[in-house]
Amino acid sequence: MSVETTKTQFSPSDFTAASRKDSLQQLSRPSLSYWEDVWIRFKKNRQATVSLCVVVFLLAFSFLGPFIWIVEPSQQNLNRISEGPSLGRMALVVDESSDEQTIEDPSFLYLPEHDNPNIGAPEKFEIIGTPSTLGVEIHWTPVEGAAGYLIYRSEKVSENLEAISDNGVVIKEITSGNEIGFVDRFDIQPRNYWYAIVAKSIDTTSTQYKIVSAKVVRAIGIEAAQTESKNLVKVGEMIKMSVHPLGTDYLGRDMLARLMYGGRISLIIGIFVPLIYILFGTLYGGLSGYLGGRVDNIMMRICDIVATMPYLLVVIILYILLGGHVGARSVFALMVAMTSTFWPGTARLIRGQVLQIREEGYVQASKLLGSSTIFIILRHMIPNTMGLILVNLTFAVPTSIFSEAFLAFIGMGVKPPFASWGTLCEEGVKTMSSSPHELFWPAVFICVTTLAFNLLGDGLRDATDSKMRSRE
Amino acid sequence: MLSFIFRRMVSAVVTILALATLIFFAMHAAPGDPLLESKASSPEIRANLLKHYGLDKPLIVQYGLFMSNVFLKWDFGISYSQKNRRVNDIIRDHFPVSAILGLLAIVMATVGGILFGALTALFRNRLPDRVIMMLVIFGISVPNFVFAAWGQYWFTVLNAWAGWTVIPVAGWGTFHEMIAPAVFLEVGTLAYLTRLMRSSMLEVVTTDYIRTAKAKGLSPLRIFFSHQLRNAILPIITTLGVALAAITTGGFVIENLFAIPGLGRYFVQAVQQLDYTVIMGTGVFYGAYLIIMVQIVDVIYGFVDPRIRVSK
Numbered sequence: 001m002s003v004e005t006t007k008t009q010f011s012p013s014d015f016t017a018a019s020r021k022d023s024l025q026q027l028s029r030p031s032l033s034y035w036e037d038v039w040i041r042f043k044k045n046r047q048a049t050v051s052l053c054v055v056v057f058l059l060a061f062s063f064l065g066p067f068i069w070i071v072e073p074s075q076q077n078l079n080r081i082s083e084g085p086s087l088g089r090m091a092l093v094v095d096e097s098s099d100e101q102t103i104e105d106p107s108f109l110y111l112p113e114h115d116n117p118n119i120g121a122p123e124k125f126e127i128i129g130t131p132s133t134l135g136v137e138i139h140w141t142p143v144e145g146a147a148g149y150l151i152y153r154s155e156k157v158s159e160n161l162e163a164i165s166d167n168g169v170v171i172k173e174i175t176s177g178n179e180i181g182f183v184d185r186f187d188i189q190p191r192n193y194w195y196a197i198v199a200k201s202i203d204t205t206s207t208q209y210k211i212v213s214a215k216v217v218r219a220i221g222i223e224a225a226q227t228e229s230k231n232l233v234k235v236g237e238m239i240k241m242s243v244h245p246l247g248t249d250y251l252g253r254d255m256l257a258r259l260m261y262g263g264r265i266s267l268i269i270g271i272f273v274p275l276i277y278i279l280f281g282t283l284y285g286g287l288s289g290y291l292g293g294r295v296d297n298i299m300m301r302i303c304d305i306v307a308t309m310p311y312l313l314v315v316i317i318l319y320i321l322l323g324g325h326v327g328a329r330s331v332f333a334l335m336v337a338m339t340s341t342f343w344p345g346t347a348r349l350i351r352g353q354v355l356q357i358r359e360e361g362y363v364q365a366s367k368l369l370g371s372s373t374i375f376i377i378l379r380h381m382i383p384n385t386m387g388l389i390l391v392n393l394t395f396a397v398p399t400s401i402f403s404e405a406f407l408a409f410i411g412m413g414v415k416p417p418f419a420s421w422g423t424l425c426e427e428g429v430k431t432m433s434s435s436p437h438e439l440f441w442p443a444v445f446i447c448v449t450t451l452a453f454n455l456l457g458d459g460l461r462d463a464t465d466s467k468m469r470s471r472e
Numbered sequence: 473m474l475s476f477i478f479r480r481m482v483s484a485v486v487t488i489l490a491l492a493t494l495i496f497f498a499m500h501a502a503p504g505d506p507l508l509e510s511k512a513s514s515p516e517i518r519a520n521l522l523k524h525y526g527l528d529k530p531l532i533v534q535y536g537l538f539m540s541n542v543f544l545k546w547d548f549g550i551s552y553s554q555k556n557r558r559v560n561d562i563i564r565d566h567f568p569v570s571a572i573l574g575l576l577a578i579v580m581a582t583v584g585g586i587l588f589g590a591l592t593a594l595f596r597n598r599l600p601d602r603v604i605m606m607l608v609i610f611g612i613s614v615p616n617f618v619f620a621a622w623g624q625y626w627f628t629v630l631n632a633w634a635g636w637t638v639i640p641v642a643g644w645g646t647f648h649e650m651i652a653p654a655v656f657l658e659v660g661t662l663a664y665l666t667r668l669m670r671s672s673m674l675e676v677v678t679t680d681y682i683r684t685a686k687a688k689g690l691s692p693l694r695i696f697f698s699h700q701l702r703n704a705i706l707p708i709i710t711t712l713g714v715a716l717a718a719i720t721t722g723g724f725v726i727e728n729l730f731a732i733p734g735l736g737r738y739f740v741q742a743v744q745q746l747d748y749t750v751i752m753g754t755g756v757f758y759g760a761y762l763i764i765m766v767q768i769v770d771v772i773y774g775f776v777d778p779r780i781r782v783s784k
Contacts, residue, residue, distance in 0.1 A: 308487045310762040312721040313755060314494070316743060320751070321498035402615060409617045410724050410740045429621045429729075443618045450613040 034383065041463040048459020054452040058445075062263030073261040074417065077252035079224040082435040085247040085255075088240060091220040094132055095235045103139065103181030116145040116201040125197050125210035128181070132219030133188045138195055138212065139181040146177040146199040153184065154194045161209040164196045171195075187434075190218040247437045249427060258424060259441055265420040269335060269404045270449070274396035277339040281346025282389055286381065288347065289354030300351070307344035312403070314341045319412055330415040334407065338400060346392055353385050387464030394457035398450035405446055421446050476774050484767040489539075491759040496538050499748045500531060525550070525749070538752070548753030553745050559753030562738055567757070569644060570723055570734035573657065576650055577719045578712070581658035581665055586708060588662075589669020590701055596674065604666065611663025617725045620656035624729060627652060642731045653730040657722050661715045665708060672704040679703075709773050713766035720762060 032040070042048055083089075122140035129137055138151070152161070154168030172182050184195075193214045199206045220241065225233045228241050246255035288299040315337045319325075324333030357363060363380050371379070401421070407413040408422030409429075421442040428439030522528045526537060541547040548559035588608075592601040627641045640649045676682060677700065685695045723736035735754060742750035 304483065305487045305490050308483070308763055308766060309491050309494075310717045310721060310759055312717075312724075313759055313762075314491070317495050317498045317751075317755060320502045320743065320746070323503040325746070326503065398613070405615050406617070406722075406725065409615075410728065411744050425615070425618060429617070432621055432625055439618070439621065443614065446615060446618075447613045451609065454609075454613065 034387075038387065038460075038463045042459055045459045045462060047455050048463070051452045051455040051459065054448060055456060058263065058449055058452065059267065062260055062267050065260040065263075066257070069256055069260065071254045071257040073253060073257040073419070075253060075257075077248070079220065079252065080241070080244075080248055081252045082250055082431055082438065083244060083248040083252075084435065085245060085437055086243075087245060088243050089218060090238050091218045091225070091241050092130065092132060093222055093225045093233050093235050093237045093239055094130070094134060094219045095222055103183075104176075104178050115203045117204045119143060119145050119199050119201045119204070119206045119208075121199060121206060121208035121210050122149075122197055125195075125212050127212055127214050130219075131193075131214035131216045133190055133216060134185070134219045134221060136184045136188060136193065136195075136214050136216060137181065138184065138197075140197055140210070142178055142180055143199040143206075145201055147202050148173065148175040148177065148200045149179070150174075150198045150200060150205065151182060151184075152196040152198075153186075154196075155191060156194075157192075158194045158196075159211070161196050161198065161211070164194055164211065168194070188216055190216050192216070246441055247435070249424075249438050250431050250435075255437070255441055258419060259421070259445060262419045262421045262424050262442065263445060265331065265414055265418055266401050266404060266422065266446075266449070269331070269338070269414075269420065270397045270401035273335055273338045273342070273400045274393050276335075277343040278346050278389060278393050278396060280339070281343035282350045282385070284343065285347035285350030285352075286354050286377075286385075289351035290358070290377075290381075292355075296351075300348075303344045303347050306341065307348070309341070311341045312406070315403070315407065316412055319407070324412065325415065327415040327417065330413070331418055334404065334414060338403060342396070342400075346389075346396075349388065349392060350385060353388055354381060357381055357384050387460075391457055391461045391464060394453055394460055397453045401446060401449055421449075473774070477771055480767045480771055480774075484763050487763050488756075488760045489543075491763070492539060492542060492756045493535075495752050495755045495759070496535055499752050500534070502746075502748075504746050525552070542753075542756060548757070549749040551742075551747055551750050553742075553747040553750070559750055562750065563735060563754065563757050566733055566735040566738055569732060570720070570727065570736050573650060573654060573727070573732065573734060574716070574720050574723060576654040577658035577661070577722075578716055580654060581661040581715060581719070582708065582712065584658075584662045585665025585669050586701075586705060588666040590673060590696075590704075592666065592670045593673030593677075593700075593704075594696070605670075608663040608666050611659050612667070616656060616660050616722055617729065619659055620653075620726055620729050623652065623656055644730075644732045644734075653726050653732060657719055657726045660722070661718055665711070665715065668707055668711060669704060672707045673700060676700050676704045706773075706777055709769065709776060713769035716765050716769070717762050720758070 120143055122143050125138070125140045127136065128139050131137075140149070143149075150170055151172040151174070152164045152168050153171040154164040156163075156167040158164040158167055171184055171186060174182065193216060194211060195214065196209050196211045198209045220228065220239070222233065222235055225239055228239060233239055244254050244256065246259065249255055249258060284299065284303070288296045288303075315334075318337035318340060319333050322329065322333035322336055324330045324337070357380060360380075363376060366376055366380060404413055404420060405422030405425060408420060409426045411426075413422050413426070414420050415423075424442035425439060425446065428442060432439045519528070526534060529537070538549075541549065546560070548563065551557040551559060551562070588604050592604045595601045624641045627639045631637050631639065631641070639652050641652055643649050681703075682695060682699055685699050690699075720736070723734060724740050726732070727734040727737040728740060735758070738750065739754045739758065741747075742754060
């Protein structure tokens, strides 16, 4: 189009109507909606995208995992308690009918009448049968003048009594001279053990000793083996036991299945609690901010009162009120208790945002053009607070999971038949020193979830808030 | 200023009364019978016990009595599960323990948070910053009971290895025994405050008054301490109330793990045994304590930052 700059007088014939199809402006880039823009900025943030992947993985693990790993999380197996993580174990099938009675030599009825300081050691000290995780049977020959025996056990290589008593413990004290055997069943793992025996007289303990070592094999009783294996099993066979990749807990339940199940409850609480209270807080804050004046004042006073109350205390009180300790109602009670105390923060935030948007030029312009209240809320208020709500929601998830875990730890979380990562941690702490994996796995899952949602929240905040772009 | 303090006080009183009301009605509506078979073995004994605890009166009268007893006479009633133990005695014996532990933890968290936050800002994007921020992420994302349980275990190992009690992992009394529980109590808050302090420090750097100070030719040390640090501490003060609440409730877990005879442990025990009077008494007491502390922090903040007095 050429314009004559010198011409100052116009007549109607100088103008023609512009065709609607003609775009007067050629856009150099495609126009982006707000959410497209957010997505582009979000994608650039590597930390945030990785977090999103982790969150998706955690959801898949908890909700789709049970379809791949089909193991009943509540299935107990008392033969296999507190097993460490492994990808498969072989076990020897043994006959577990060996009795618990004391092994005595009836022909050797000797009761010492006076102390014998020079008492010797048993002539023979030997392992009977195959030492297995179900028991190590030790026999010895009786000693003249003995009133009892001390049996030491060590897990480290020990060539003399001193080493055994330093590295190990007295596993059994026998108080009768004619006992000639003992079955050690105390927490036996498949590894090497060293046993030592020392005879005792009435007041003195002998300086002589005998040592024997045992290489313990993993074993399983014939009855238990029959439940592990589909085929008929015989004593003396080696069978492959069912796999527990992350080990088992103190009741022999599969950790992986329990983590999936616990994750489901933790994530349901962690996602639904924030969803509900943020929805409520948004409505409350939005209404309060929009109505303004006296209603706003009263609503905000109520909000202040709820916000000033120590929330965990109130959650505990509400939890008891709703009968959370009854078990079946615990998840519901916990969710209601948490939602009814967490909302004031969101309400305040949204109210502030609504008050701010109400005064914005585009809302004034929209009003001037005659748009209705509903239109302003739908077209301006909601889209402009959506980013804030989303960020708030993301940060609320780890807080809720944390609170749930904390409450579980003091016995006010979800109760059996339910389980969560929090209750798994609580159970794990009890057996922490002997089998640390029972605390480790749920703690790792809580930790990763918290971290992922926090970083995701950071990324979303940076992506949704255009003001944040200039910072950092 | 006076009207500001007055408003805070009214707000505190209203909140405490609301909390007490909530706790009272919640405990009376909660399922379960405080007088079980084992205690009230015959109808006569039951009637006597009901009378003893004042449970025979109408609920509204009980409520009036409870409120007047608590707020006028400072009488929190008698425990259901511990015979003849008055809730007042429980609070008097065990609250100081929790208060000392909480105080120690909050001092450690605040001092540590300011120190580490300032350090990270000073060494921004360099090694100390990265190391501290890594630890902070860890501190925020691991629940404190996991920290405490693991820490307790490793301290035991350390003590066994050293052959003497380097850091006691249970018990209460000496300052030595307070260290481990206080550290685990404050670790989450410390991490949170460090992060807050860092971002606050970085925000202050870009302000005009720092530029002016630089233009005036003040020494970097002087700028750092009397301009940057002083102004950056403000947001820390606002969160002290929340931090105190977090540390006090965190005590519920730590006191249990470390066998500390604090009020938090008694509160948790009472909740587990459904000892209603103890729950009501300690609950109202804890609530009042935290609400008053939060309001005190608000007032202090009003003193430090005059803008707050006007806007609130």
